[in-house]
Amino acid sequence: MFSVKGYEFLIFVIFVVDISSALYFHIAETERKCFIEEIPDETNVIVNYKVELYDPRTGGFMPSSPGIGMHVEVRDPDDKTILSRVYSSEGKISFTSHTPGEHVICMYSNSSAWFGGSQLRVHLDIQVGEHAINYGEVVQKEKLSELQLRIRQLLDQVDQITKEQNYQRYREDRFRQTSESTNSRVLWWSITQTAVLILMGAWQMRHLKTFFEAKKLV
């Protein structure tokens, strides 16, 4: 029916077409936009984006705006920057998490406009874990049969689920620690409060007693 070469071409076309059909939103030229991804460790994240600049002459958005660059910053749960770079108006960023938790992905244009500037339309697609795997590439590289590929996908999914479960344990542990800490704080505080009240009362009484005696009021 069709040659292998034609098939590669198809995959390529689909891959290129992909991002324009993604979700998009608008930001001002100087605005900073952040997204949070709560992910387990050793998880792959792929961010695809495309920026279009508002064109006041046509009232639409320019499909390509070579002048615009996007600054992409990725921070891990300990607030350490794992990626910070300026990319062109269209790009694909991928990173692997090393600590489980909330990863923050921030984007802002390198525009020098001080007062708002014009509007930007940002197409964004964030794929995490097994969604980030491009099975088109896997097929080409490893020459798997349909069934093998399907099983491969199942394995990837199970792998992701296991990671998520491990992460869940980790978070549950943190949650419990917080609760234990609250519990002990409440306990210790009530003990301290009682002690302070008793000491305060005793001191007040003694102090006033000596005072009244000195003043010969009693």
Add this chain to the structure above:
Amino acid sequence: MIYWYFTLLTFLLVVLNVFSSEITFELPDNGKECFFQEIKANTTATLEFQVVTGGQYDVDVTLQDPLKQVIYQQAKMQFDSHSFTAQRTGIYSACFSNEFSTFSHKIVYMDFQVGEESPLPGIGDHVTALTQMESSAVDIHKYLNLIIDLQTHHRLREAQGRKRAEDLNERVQWWSIFETVAMITIGVTQVYILKNFFNDRKPFVAGR
């Protein structure tokens, strides 16, 4: 040959023109955030959202079709999901608004799923019936997807609970420090004010 490419290309583009965007974003106080998505006619789409932290965990949601007609609108919802079939091709918008809240900033999770999941390359276009092995593999795949979905929900609920617990912990700490200081100050000032009454008798005399 060329003809084949084109039929297949259009077919694949239609099938593969599906998107699931999972996004977690911050919604500032008094803020409004809109997301847009192009949907082809007769495609089923699902919008799911959940407020992870902030305030009463509620948000206003509006879903509009290309003609700006409201398909779905909810005020102060904590979480929900809404499925619809697109009546016409065009840009659909989903807006999350926090305009009713003046001081609590929120974190909202959103999943906008359009169409069915794209088939694996080489599998979507095959015509013969699936073997038992293949169909059970497909079933397992579906169930695993379900598990992943449920896990996401669980994770978000857990995040809600955990964030609230962390908040509580911090509040307990600050409140106890504050109250200890308050108790000591009140205790000491009480005594000194009382002593002052007896030291300085003039106001009493004048009062009588």
